[in-house]
Amino acid sequence: MRASQPALWALLKAAGTPLVGPVRKVPRLGWVVTDPILARNILNDHGHFTLLGEGGVGHLWQQVLGDYVLRIFDGPGHADLRKRGRDLFTDANSGPLVEAVAGPVVDAMAERLAAGATVDVARTARTVVGRMMADLLGLRMPDDAPDAAYLEVFATGERLASLALGSTASTVLKPQTVAEAKTIIAKLTRDVPESYATAPPSTLLGRCREAGISLEEARGLASLLLVAGTETAASAMGRTVALLHDTGQQHALLGDRSLLADAVREGLRVTTPAPVIGRHVSQDVEIGGRRMRSGERVLMLTYTANNAAGRFDLRRPYDPETRQLWFGGGRHLCLGAPVARAEVARMLSGVLASGRPYRVVERRYARGVLIPSYASLRIAVL
Ligand code: HEM
Numbered sequence: 132m133r134a135s136q137p138a139l140w141a142l143l144k145a146a147g148t149p150l151v152g153p154v155r156k157v158p159r160l161g162w163v164v165t166d167p168i169l170a171r172n173i174l175n176d177h178g179h180f181t182l183l184g185e186g187g188v189g190h191l192w193q194q195v196l197g198d199y200v201l202r203i204f205d206g207p208g209h210a211d212l213r214k215r216g217r218d219l220f221t222d223a224n225s226g227p228l229v230e231a232v233a234g235p236v237v238d239a240m241a242e243r244l245a246a247g248a249t250v251d252v253a254r255t256a257r258t259v260v261g262r263m264m265a266d267l268l269g270l271r272m273p274d275d276a277p278d279a280a281y282l283e284v285f286a287t288g289e290r291l292a293s294l295a296l297g298s299t300a301s302t303v304l305k306p307q308t309v310a311e312a313k314t315i316i317a318k319l320t321r322d323v324p325e326s327y328a329t330a331p332p333s334t335l336l337g338r339c340r341e342a343g344i345s346l347e348e349a350r351g352l353a354s355l356l357l358v359a360g361t362e363t364a365a366s367a368m369g370r371t372v373a374l375l376h377d378t379g380q381q382h383a384l385l386g387d388r389s390l391l392a393d394a395v396r397e398g399l400r401v402t403t404p405a406p407v408i409g410r411h412v413s414q415d416v417e418i419g420g421r422r423m424r425s426g427e428r429v430l431m432l433t434y435t436a437n438n439a440a441g442r443f444d445l446r447r448p449y450d451p452e453t454r455q456l457w458f459g460g461g462r463h464l465c466l467g468a469p470v471a472r473a474e475v476a477r478m479l480s481g482v483l484a485s486g487r488p489y490r491v492v493e494r495r496y497a498r499g500v501l502i503p504s505y506a507s508l509r510i511a512v513l
Contacts, residue, residue, distance in 0.1 A: 132406070132434075134496035135503035143406060147435045154419040159300050161186060161428035162412075162421070165439070167452045169419045170431040173410060174460035179423075181205050182463065184411030186428025190302040191295055195312040196351055203348055210462060215342045216352070219335060225469035229477050232266045233259040236278070237481035244512055245485035249492050252482065253505040254282070256368035259474060260361055261285035267335045267360075268319060268353050269326025284319070288361035291315045292501040295358070302409070320353050352466075360467045362502035363404040367471065368478040369505040371398025374443045375479070376491050376510070383445050385483055390445050395475045399457045400450075401443045404502050406434030408459055433457060487512040 133140040145151065146165050153166035164170050173180050182189040182205055189204040202208040218224075240255045261281030265272050272280060294308050294315075304312070323336065327346050330337040339349040375381040375394060384390050412427045423429065437453050458465035465471065482489060489510045497506040 132503040134498055135500050139406065143432055143435050146432050147439065154421045156421070160430060162418075162423055162430065164418070164429060164431045165435045166419065167433075167436040167439075167454075167456050170408075170433060170436055170456060171454070171460045173418060173429060173431060174408070174463065176416070177205075177462060179412060179414045179416035180410040180429065181413045182410055184413065185302055185426075186409045186411040186430075187302065188295075188409065190411065191298060191304060192351075192355070194304045194309050195316065196354060199347060200351065203351055212344065212348055212352075213462060213466075215344055216339070216466065218342070219338055220467055220469045222469045222472075225473045228266070229263070229470065229473040232262050233474060233477055236262060237477050238484075241481040241484040244482070244489070244510070245487075247511070249509050249511040251507050251509050252372045252478070253365070253369040253508040255481075256365040256478060257282055257285045259368070259478070260365045261288075263364070263470070263474065264288060264319075264357060264361060267356055269322050269330055269334065269336045270319070271322050271325075285361060285365070287315055287319055288357045289500065291319075292358050292362050293499070296499070296501050316354050316357075319357055320350055323350050323353050356467065359405075359465065360470065362500065362504060364467075364471050364474050366404040366502045366504040367399055367402055367475050369508045370402040370404075370503075371395070371475055371479065372482050372510065373491065373494065373505065373508055374398055374401060376489065378443050380443065380445050381483070381488055384479070385486065385488060388483075391476055391479060392472075393445050393447070394479055395472050396449075396455075397443050397445060397447060398475060398479075399455075399471075400437045400440070400453060402503075403434040403437045403457045405457070405459070406503070407431065408433055433459075482510070485512050489513065 146163055153169055155163050157163050181187055183201055184190055189200055193200040203212050236258050240250050244250050258278045258281050261284040265284050291312060294312050324346060326336045327340055327349050332338055332341050336349060384394055408431045410429045412423045412425055415425050416423050433456050437456055440450050440453055458468045489512050492509040492511050494508050495506040497504040
């Protein structure tokens with residue numbers, strides 16, 4: 132995290148000290164919240180907070196996608212869209228989807244690992260996510276497209292996310308940033324209209340059509356998936372593999388595979404790939420004894436809130452305070468959470484498939500990226 136975003140790292144660490152307290156106003160940034168319960172209260176309070184308006188991610192999107200974002204990214208239009216889209220990703224459909232799209236890539240990595248080769252988990256994670264995105268966006272790719280083609284899909288999604296870098300202090304984008312984001316979205320969602328019209332209900336766009344989600348809404352959703360589900364998922368996969376190694380807890384998991392879901396949950400908690408969630412204050416409100424005024428912005432430092440519970444520990448019971456704050460909360464709770472969990476679980480299963488422990492041969496941190504991640508994480512079995 133420190134290598135990827137040094138300034139954010141300093142903020143997240145400083146905010147975790149008892150001197151700062153659960154809610155504090157920070158010059159230039161606005162309100163900063165580190166308490167998990169207060170953060171969840173804010174995420175659930177749609178009467179006083181919105182993600183449309185300075186400080187919220189919807190504000191970024193409105194500038195790139197247009198004013199229809201105002202109708203479907205928050206408020207009654209969004210609530211209605213989430214209702215229609217409630218079955219888009221479920222635990223029941225996400226496991227098979229990840230297996231079909233990512234299973235062969237992870238299995239190929241696992242075979243090489245078992246044969247004694249050194250493999251790059253971070254690169255495999257990016258390939259997995261690139262494939263998932265191509266599938267979800269209905270991108271027409273040749274059947275024999277090489278990994279490089281999917282790494283390119285990932286890199287394009289990553290470029291889109293990086294345009295949001297620097298928005299911690301303001302979500303107003305420069306005109307050239309808006310133009311670049313529009314070009315990237317046009318490229319990656321180019322096949323959405325045709326796939327929306329023709330794809331079977333077993334696909335995301337087919338399910339959107341069947342659920343009465345319009346093409347415009349599906350295109351907005353597709354753009355959101357790209358930003359929300361690209362770097363975050365790849366980050367969680369690589370960093371959870373590293374955490375299991377660094378804490379020595381891979382041995383516990385090797386001995387008891389029923390701990391897999393706990394490993395995924397702890398990996399998501401400790402890494403919190405989306406370390407900050409922003410909101411715009413739409414009505415004056417009191418939070419944690421502090422008065423927030425309409426027009427101000429709030430940053431919920433979910434990384435700090437989630438990590439206050441302690442270090443990575445497979446035996447840690449479910450924590451009712453944090454719950455799954457790494458996926459946000461309230462109406463905007465991550466739509467792709469079941470997919471993300473299935474991706475991380477599939478990667479961990481692949482890494483442990485040989486039944487032997489692994490060592491990290493070499494690691495390099497990604498720098499200048501929105502979501503802290505490994506540029507490369509090369510492992511080999513012992
Ligand atoms: C480990 C991986 C992931 C993490 C940590 C994560 C985290 C989050 C968080 C914190 C939010 C809430 C943002 C807010 O309230 O402003 C969110 C929203 C969202 N996520 Fe994820 N996400 C992940 C993976 C994915 C994946 C794989 C997909 C899609 C396949 C996805 C799709 C979405 C969408 C569409 C939203 C917007 C939901 C809404 O506004 O109603 N995410 N995600």
